[in-house]
Amino acid sequence: MNPLKWIKRREAYVRQREQWMQDLMTAGQVEEGRRKFMKMAALAAGAAAGASFVPHSFTLVDVVNANTQVGQQPFTFAYISDSHLYEKTLNERFVRQLERAVADVNALDPQPDFILYGGDLAQLGQPSELKLGQQILKELKAPVKMMVGEHDWFFDLGDLWKEMFGAPYYSFDHKGTHFVTLMSVNEKDFWTAKKLTPMQRMQIVAGLDDGRQSRFEVGEEEREWLRRDLAKVPKTTPLVVFSHSPLYKYYRDWNFWTEDAEPIQALLHPFKSVTVIHGHTHQVLTNRIGNIHFHGMLSTAWPWPYAPTGLPRLTVQMNRPDPFNQTEGMGDGAITVNKSGYVDMRYDMWNRNPLIVSERYLASNGTQDAPPKTTLPSY
Amino acid sequence: MKKKDWLKISVLGVCLIAAMTFFRVAHAQQQALPKHPPVKSDGKNLIVQLCDGQTNIEVPGVDPNGRLTAEQAQAVSHQLMSMWMAKADKATADAWMKEANVATESNASQDAPKEKKPVARQGTGRTDKAVSEKKESKQLVDFSARDYSIWDKELAKEIDYGNQIFHSDQLIGSTNGIACAMCHPNGANTHPETYPKFQLQLKRVALLRDMINWCIENPARGTRLAADDPKMRALEAYIMAQRKGTAMQPGKH
Numbered sequence A: 001m002n003p004l005k006w007i008k009r010r011e012a013y014v015r016q017r018e019q020w021m022q023d024l025m026t027a028g029q030v031e032e033g034r035r036k037f038m039k040m041a042a043l044a045a046g047a048a049a050g051a052s053f054v055p056h057s058f059t060l061v062d063v064v065n066a067n068t069q070v071g072q073q074p075f076t077f078a079y080i081s082d083s084h085l086y087e088k089t090l091n092e093r094f095v096r097q098l099e100r101a102v103a104d105v106n107a108l109d110p111q112p113d114f115i116l117y118g119g120d121l122a123q124l125g126q127p128s129e130l131k132l133g134q135q136i137l138k139e140l141k142a143p144v145k146m147m148v149g150e151h152d153w154f155f156d157l158g159d160l161w162k163e164m165f166g167a168p169y170y171s172f173d174h175k176g177t178h179f180v181t182l183m184s185v186n187e188k189d190f191w192t193a194k195k196l197t198p199m200q201r202m203q204i205v206a207g208l209d210d211g212r213q214s215r216f217e218v219g220e221e222e223r224e225w226l227r228r229d230l231a232k233v234p235k236t237t238p239l240v241v242f243s244h245s246p247l248y249k250y251y252r253d254w255n256f257w258t259e260d261a262e263p264i265q266a267l268l269h270p271f272k273s274v275t276v277i278h279g280h281t282h283q284v285l286t287n288r289i290g291n292i293h294f295h296g297m298l299s300t301a302w303p304w305p306y307a308p309t310g311l312p313r314l315t316v317q318m319n320r321p322d323p324f325n326q327t328e329g330m331g332d333g334a335i336t337v338n339k340s341g342y343v344d345m346r347y348d349m350w351n352r353n354p355l356i357v358s359e360r361y362l363a364s365n366g367t368q369d370a371p372p373k374t375t376l377p378s379y
Numbered sequence B: 001m002k003k004k005d006w007l008k009i010s011v012l013g014v015c016l017i018a019a020m021t022f023f024r025v026a027h028a029q030q031q032a033l034p035k036h037p038p039v040k041s042d043g044k045n046l047i048v049q050l051c052d053g054q055t056n057i058e059v060p061g062v063d064p065n066g067r068l069t070a071e072q073a074q075a076v077s078h079q080l081m082s083m084w085m086a087k088a089d090k091a092t093a094d095a096w097m098k099e100a101n102v103a104t105e106s107n108a109s110q111d112a113p114k115e116k117k118p119v120a121r122q123g124t125g126r127t128d129k130a131v132s133e134k135k136e137s138k139q140l141v142d143f144s145a146r147d148y149s150i151w152d153k154e155l156a157k158e159i160d161y162g163n164q165i166f167h168s169d170q171l172i173g174s175t176n177g178i179a180c181a182m183c184h185p186n187g188a189n190t191h192p193e194t195y196p197k198f199q200l201q202l203k204r205v206a207l208l209r210d211m212i213n214w215c216i217e218n219p220a221r222g223t224r225l226a227a228d229d230p231k232m233r234a235l236e237a238y239i240m241a242q243r244k245g246t247a248m249q250p251g252k253h
């Protein structure tokens, strides 16, 4: 990864705000400008005036080195998640943003071992949306592991997604780590009794705060599959689980939630090191329950606000996104699996410096290597 | 298609147009706020009207566009009040006088609180013990359960309409499928309590409605709403209702 690229993007964002401020002051439109304009003009003549400007809504973050130990062979995989594509003619911006993430990941040097797509590729599960997404993801150079999200599923209950991308839950081994991808967004039938059309069902599920839907769950059948899959794996093998919804209970009303989180966690607790990487929450999100470390992925479409209650203690919030910039609080990222099996989670946020939530931060229960605090927390 | 069918369709069309026109007119009427009728005057002297919209007096020697001195204004005010009290029923007038006297007394002397027998009155925000202990005191304005029920239902209707608009890309007039709730579930992170505040990018102090219009025009690629548009009013109602109980913090960034 070329850090220069990030610095350039961050600087472009800072420069834009500085330009607006300068324009206002030059025009004498703000009190500050009327008093200080002469002073500013003199300064600007001397050097690059914007160079020392640090806007309040923006945190300049130093790149933290990954927590690597001597003699280990860590490997890296990248992630892209929650693109929520409409057809290009309806919404070109979401398409451009997924393309941006693809370009970001293709520019990683060295290339990641593989890329996890975290679910919600489509917005309303339409064939045109899923096919558009598949077309764009084909541009990725490294192999892609697909996960399903509720927006991909509830139009035809997964028929087309399965046809296009295969089984919705599966496991694989990579460089000594056991990976499991779950389908965690099953919902109890709320549509048959109400005689809803597939589109009505999809629309309801697509509404994050729409209380007419059920809560996400992995379900009994898939839990049994997971139990049998994990039975074959030695307890010392590092375990990484992909799931669209967080595999814990954060905020019920928005399905930042998995109804059967406890029985699933019980299956994971016997392992020495377990990491869960999830989508759906569209935000920097960090949690630890015993031996399980949890990390949420960024969206390429839009950021969700932090929920009013239930935020895990270890989460260091990302800055509240700037509503005047349409790619704020979004991005993609890369995950390094350390020798211990735990990971360093990197958030490559557009407009900002990369943010790393390290293994050391979680292992120390937040006492070491804390990510920089936000200057703009949620209201 | 037969002639008869065409006739049916045209009749239907005419009805539709008529209905639409009617609803527009009805809507415009609903928008107009009630006003007191203008006072009839020969235009020679200034006329001052009481807030009941009925009690008027003419002030001789003062031009209709002129200004009253502080003394004249006080005298006019007293006179209007006594005219109103003469019209009011005795119980109401007595209660009013009692309260007015108490207010005057307590302003004049602060050292005899036990003598005060203030009358509880809705909306005065009083918390002193004398009010709650004085059981026989008559409330000047007494709201019934019907009042509360009407207030709650009407507000709930407005909030519910706002809720629908907030969750629909079509009702908000979005051209790219984006609805408010897609980034703001339950109105989260709209923080209406922080307005007004200066927004650099708008180059002025922004109100909540300016930010609503920002989101309609930019992320949602729609057409901005007038400040008094029924949709804007409903959106404000919904957004603010989500933050009920939150402390006002205008200017907070």
Ligand SMILES: [Fe+2]
Pocket: A082, A084, A119, A120, A149, A280, A281, A282, A299
């Ligand atoms: Fe999503």
Ligand SMILES: [Fe+2]
Pocket: A120, A149, A150, A151, A244, A279, A280, A281
């Ligand atoms: Fe989702």
